[in-house]
Amino acid sequence: MPGGQERILRRRINSVQSTKQITRAMELIAATRVVKAMTRANAARPYSTKMTGVIEDLAAGGVGIDDPLLRSSENVSSIGFVVITSDRGLAGAYNSSVIRAAEKEIMAAQTEGKDYKLVLVGKKAADYFRFRNYEVEASFSGMTDTPSYEDARVIATKVRDLFVSEAVDQVILAYQEFVSMGTQRVAVRKFLPLESMQTVASEGGGDADSRALFEFEPSPEGVLSALLPRYVESRLYSALLDASASEHANRQRAMKSATDNAEELITKLSRALNRARQDAITTEIMEIVGGAEALGDGSSEETTEHDNDTQITV
Amino acid sequence: MSLRIELVSPERVVFEGDAELVIARTSDGEIGFQPGHVPFVGNLVSSVVRVALSDGGVQRIAVHSGFVEVSDNHVALLCDVAELAEDIDVERAKASLDNAKNDLASDPSNFNAEAAIHRAEVRLEASAGI
Numbered sequence: 001m002p003g004g005q006e007r008i009l010r011r012r013i014n015s016v017q018s019t020k021q022i023t024r025a026m027e028l029i030a031a032t033r034v035v036k037a038m039t040r041a042n043a044a045r046p047y048s049t050k051m052t053g054v055i056e057d058l059a060a061g062g063v064g065i066d067d068p069l070l071r072s073s074e075n076v077s078s079i080g081f082v083v084i085t086s087d088r089g090l091a092g093a094y095n096s097s098v099i100r101a102a103e104k105e106i107m108a109a110q111t112e113g114k115d116y117k118l119v120l121v122g123k124k125a126a127d128y129f130r131f132r133n134y135e136v137e138a139s140f141s142g143m144t145d146t147p148s149y150e151d152a153r154v155i156a157t158k159v160r161d162l163f164v165s166e167a168v169d170q171v172i173l174a175y176q177e178f179v180s181m182g183t184q185r186v187a188v189r190k191f192l193p194l195e196s197m198q199t200v201a202s203e204g205g206g207d208a209d210s211r212a213l214f215e216f217e218p219s220p221e222g223v224l225s226a227l228l229p230r231y232v233e234s235r236l237y238s239a240l241l242d243a244s245a246s247e248h249a250n251r252q253r254a255m256k257s258a259t260d261n262a263e264e265l266i267t268k269l270s271r272a273l274n275r276a277r278q279d280a281i282t283t284e285i286m287e288i289v290g291g292a293e294a295l296g297d298g299s300s301e302e303t304t305e306h307d308n309d310t311q312i313t314v
Numbered sequence: 315m316s317l318r319i320e321l322v323s324p325e326r327v328v329f330e331g332d333a334e335l336v337i338a339r340t341s342d343g344e345i346g347f348q349p350g351h352v353p354f355v356g357n358l359v360s361s362v363v364r365v366a367l368s369d370g371g372v373q374r375i376a377v378h379s380g381f382v383e384v385s386d387n388h389v390a391l392l393c394d395v396a397e398l399a400e401d402i403d404v405e406r407a408k409a410s411l412d413n414a415k416n417d418l419a420s421d422p423s424n425f426n427a428e429a430a431i432h433r434a435e436v437r438l439e440a441s442a443g444i
Binding site: 044 | 320322323324325326327340341342345352353354355356357379381383385390392394
């Protein structure tokens with residue numbers, strides 16, 4: 001039946017059209033979310049800058065380095081991995097690239113005979129590693145879209161406990177770093193133990209020598225022990241914010257290409273539809289002409305008229 | 315000469331302004347900063363920070379643990395939670411004070427309730443000054 005193919009094509013075009021509308025909407029939503037996430041990341045920056053500033057002051061004050069969070073052990077026998085992914089998919093290669101990088105590190109640790117502990121952020125990572133029978137120490141989800149400082153604190157506390165209780169000797173953080181709107185890259189970084197304070201201080205770029213005369217209350221050590229846990233929280237918080245900005249940027253890109261693909265598909269299908277419709281019309285005319293000719297035992301004039309009609313219609 | 319004050323929470327800069335005097339409470343007790351103060355770093359405890367602004371006003375801020383850093387006439391307050399007096403929800407603070415008191419009454423060893431009472435009291439103290 002000639003109308004059959006047409007109907008099928010029309011149905012497909014409709015379905016692609018509505019998919020396109022959805023992906024377009026998601027693209028626009030993701031675009032506004034990226035901007036919001038970037039604003040949040042910028043708003044959080046003064047705190048971590050100041051935090052680094054205080055560490056510079058402490059380093060300048062010559063504080064003895066004696067804190068569990070600065071403990072670095074020569075023999076690493078167990079590594080903790082913090083993997084930050086999203087709760088939702090449809091973000092292109094966002095989740096899979098982070099997970100792949102983390103899994104590579106885990107395998108490398110295993111071949112070296114080291115133990116691993118997984119702290120997973122986001123549903124996608126939890127699903128992936130649980131399904132593959134990895135041992136999961138803790139998983140957090142439900143906040144990767146717009147992480148709050150409180151979320152960061154909860155995760156940081158867990159990570160810190162693992163490290164301070166010596167369940168792990170090192171913590172590695174895997175997430176997607178937000179470089180710019182167009183560039184995000186997977187970052188696998190050492191998270192704990194913290195670099196020595198001098199390293200942190202020199203990263204801050206401050207001129208530590210000129211500010212060596214600080215007074216501390218209650219004591220430099222007291223300030224340090226209150227400061228380091230917060231420093232860990234703040235670093236994790238900025239990683240979460242980076243990850244959420246990357247997630248939205250990735251989703252925007254993925255949805256843009258999905259929209260483009262849908263458009264392309266619609267063009268192709270419309271062409272196929274037009275051709276099918278034309279084919280059907282031509283076939284029908286041929287049938288009519290053929291039928292008329294078969295019937296036409298009368299005058300040849302009538303047939304010629306029919307022929308003319310046909311040409312006009314086509 | 316005046317002090318440049320910045321109140322920063324992990325999520326954003328809460329307050330910025332010029333001040334003549336800042337009074338905060340560290341773990342060793344209350345301390346006041348005036349222009350020209352020596353470089354100083356201290357642990358803040360949950361308390362009300364009072365800021366005498368250059369324009370004559372007084373800004374009261376409820377802070378819940380954090381740090382204060384003073385250098386070059388620059389006061390930076392880094393707080394886990396910081397609320398300006400005018401932003402405090404008095405009704406909510408009162409409600410949480412009552413809740414925490416009830417919790418503490420039923421379980422005297424409940425540290426969380428004790429901390430909650432203190433936080434609520436700090437909030438109420440800060441907002442009472444307006």
